[in-house]
Amino acid sequence: MxxxxxxxxxxxxxxxxxxxxxxxxxxxxxxxxxxxxxxxxxxxxxxxxxxxxxxxxxxxxxxxxxxxxxxxxxxxxxxxxxxxxxxxxxxxxxxxxxxxxxxxxxxxxxxxxxxxxxxxxxxxxxxxxxxxxxxxxxxxxxxxxxxxxxxxxxxxxxxxxxxxxxxxxxxxxxxxxxxxxxxxxxxPETHWPELRVLVLVVSGEKKQVGSTAGMQTSVDTSPLLKHRAEVVVPERLALMMRHIRERDFEGFGQLAMRDSNQFHATCLDTFPPIFYLNDLSRHIIALAHRFNAHHGRTKVAYTFDAGPNAVIFTLADTVAEFVEVVRCSFPPAANGDQFVRGMPVGSAALPEELLAAVVMEPVPGAVRYILHTKPGPGPQLxxxxxxxxxxxxxxxxxxx
Incomplete structure (x- = not known):
């Protein structure tokens, strides 16, 4: 001080x-x-x-x-x-x-x-x-x-x-x-050293419906939200804590995606409905599922909060390959050298069969940049x- x-x-x-x-x-x-x-x-x-x-x-x-x-x-x-x-x-x-x-x-x-x-x-x-x-x-x-x-x-x-x-x-x-x-x-943040996080920034714009207002409307109008809070979440919490303690990425990733999907389903179940995801968000969701299907297991997992930016969980040995898949799916605009930020990412050559199975019609410039990070500590002086x-x-x- x-x-x-x-x-x-x-x-x-x-x-x-x-x-x-x-x-x-x-x-x-x-x-x-x-x-x-x-x-x-x-x-x-x-x-x-x-x-x-x-x-x-x-x-x-x-x-x-x-x-x-x-x-x-x-x-x-x-x-x-x-x-x-x-x-x-x-x-x-x-x-x-x-x-x-x-x-x-x-x-x-x-x-x-x-x-x-x-x-x-x-x-x-x-x-x-x-x-x-x-x-x-x-x-x-x-x-x-x-x-x-x-x-x-x-x-x-x-x-x-x-x-x-x-x-x-x-x-x-x-x-x-x-x-x-x-x-x-x-x-603690040291518990799962291989876990990595990729934030795919698609929008820096302010949300049209703020979280506080959105929550209240959902509480007032969504029967699905009540069921989720009382029945679904308690079971999922116990399961997610087990996956984290065991460093089980398959279980962790699948549950993270399911919970994200249900959260946004409650937003759609709200009246009038709330749309935090956009077309690009849904494109990223489909890309993640195609990537996992090609590998025959959960290698990346998405979650979305109250906004269109995707947060992707993966392990260190998958980062370079998935970043290259994102680069091919959403070719960067003029600032290509700033497309990947944060922790360093190695290079990866994509096999033709992976490109054919995962990368559909490219959408240039849709992802503004990727931020590569990992779990970290709490507040610091x-x-x-x-x-x-x-x-x-x-x-x-x-x-x-």
């Missing part, structure tokens, strides 16, 4: 997570309590992360927030809920003593700056990483330790899963106050003061 002249500043980073057993629907909108438990994979921050700097000072006249360089509404109810909860925990930790006597008064106004290195609101779990990062930075700023997934959940439900690395379950919980609706690590997003005046630094 940087401290000078009554200014305290902390910077943290936090990861994106991708659910393989989906969360969709709340039973309490204020506390953000889900109608079913869920399970996700935390992605590595070397490729996908949010960075947040939180600063408090006696000299700040008002709370302020900057998102990706633009000033935003600091009064957003969910942001305020997280801030209130962290301050409550800080006050409790201080034993209810006079807050103005503490080194960092809880009455000081705060400035927050946050940046994503991936498209915001495009179905890549930006709110999960954002609120996990916010809560991590605020907790460090105020000296709060311990269980924080419940606090992050107040900002965005899936944010509680981004508070941990590796493979994470968000338990539905039973208590009406939500105190038992928490995230728990099923296995940034020790280097030069990485703060705010300067000593509490205002955003100019970026070169």
């Amino acid at each position: 940087a401290e000078e002249r009554g200014l305290a500043m902390v910077t943290c980073t936090a990861p994106v997570n991708i659910a393989v057993i989906k969360y969709w629907g709340k039973r309490d909108n204020d506390l953000i309590l889900p109608i079913n438990s869920s399970l996700s994979v935390t992605l590595h921050q070397d490729q996908l992360k949010t960075t947040t700097t939180a600063a408090a000072s006696r000299d700040f006249a008002e709370d302020r927030l900057w998102l990706n360089g633009e000033e935003a509404d600091v009064g957003h109810p969910r942001l305020q809920a997280c801030l209130r909860e962290v301050r409550r925990l800080a006050r409790k930790r201080r034993g209810g003593s006079d807050e103005d006597a503490a080194p960092l008064s809880l009455s000081y106004k705060i400035h927050i700056a946050t940046e994503n290195n991936f498209p915001t609101a495009a179905g890549l779990a930006s709110s999960a990483a954002g609120y996990a990062c916010l809560v991590s930075a605020l907790a460090r700023l105020y000296g709060v330790e311990g269980e924080l997934s419940e606090v992050a959940r107040r900002g965005s439900g899936s944010a509680c899963r981004s508070m941990l690395g590796g493979f994470v379950q968000w338990q539905r919980g039973e208590r009406p106050d939500g105190r038992d609706s928490l995230a728990h690590q099923v296995a 940034v020790d280097d003061p030069s990485q703060h997003l705010l300067g000593s005046d509490g205002l955003p630094r100019r970026r070169a």
Whole structure:
């Protein structure tokens, strides 16, 4: 933490997570309590992360927030809920003593700056990483330790899963106050070293129907969603945790695809229906099934959150071949040298029989780029003061 002249500043980073057993629907909108438990994979921050700097000072006249360089509404109810909860925990930790006597008064106004290195609101779990990062930075700023997934959940439900690395379950919980609706690590990021993730970015545009509004409409109108939450998900959760513990990619991949399909089926069962997938999403789904059929087993598995971008799970020895299949199916536009980003990908020569069986009519330029990553850790503290997003005046630094 940087401290000078009554200014305290902390910077943290936090990861994106991708659910393989989906969360969709709340039973309490204020506390953000889900109608079913869920399970996700935390992605590595070397490729996908949010960075947040939180600063408090006696000299700040008002709370302020900057998102990706633009000033935003600091009064957003969910942001305020997280801030209130962290301050409550800080006050409790201080034993209810006079807050103005503490080194960092809880009455000081705060400035927050946050940046994503991936498209915001495009179905890549930006709110999960954002609120996990916010809560991590605020907790460090105020000296709060311990269980924080419940606090992050107040900002965005899936944010509680981004508070941990590796493979994470968000338990539905039973208590009406939500105190038992928490995230728990099923296995660390080191548990399955061969697992790889390919994010096929087809759109960076904002979703037409936001997740919050979509969930509520589904809860109100979809009988399939109720059946899914009560009957299907509990069995799938137990099965998915077993596949992860045993590193069984066949079982893991098949179940991830089935759960993604059922999630989007509930969106279609919603009235009016919600369409998060587009024609290109369906093209990628068909490509994955043809690829697996050619090999006679599950070598790649797709999942889609509330957006058209595909997340493909596979193993390290399959990455190069499948990336080349995607390149042939969706030939890159002018930025071909930037088509594959993130972790290095080797080259692969495709046999003629695979090309004939898997690659149908190419769609040039449809996939903007592929991001290659793997499971990663939870939120991290940034020790280097030069990485703060705010300067000593509490205002955003100019970026070169």
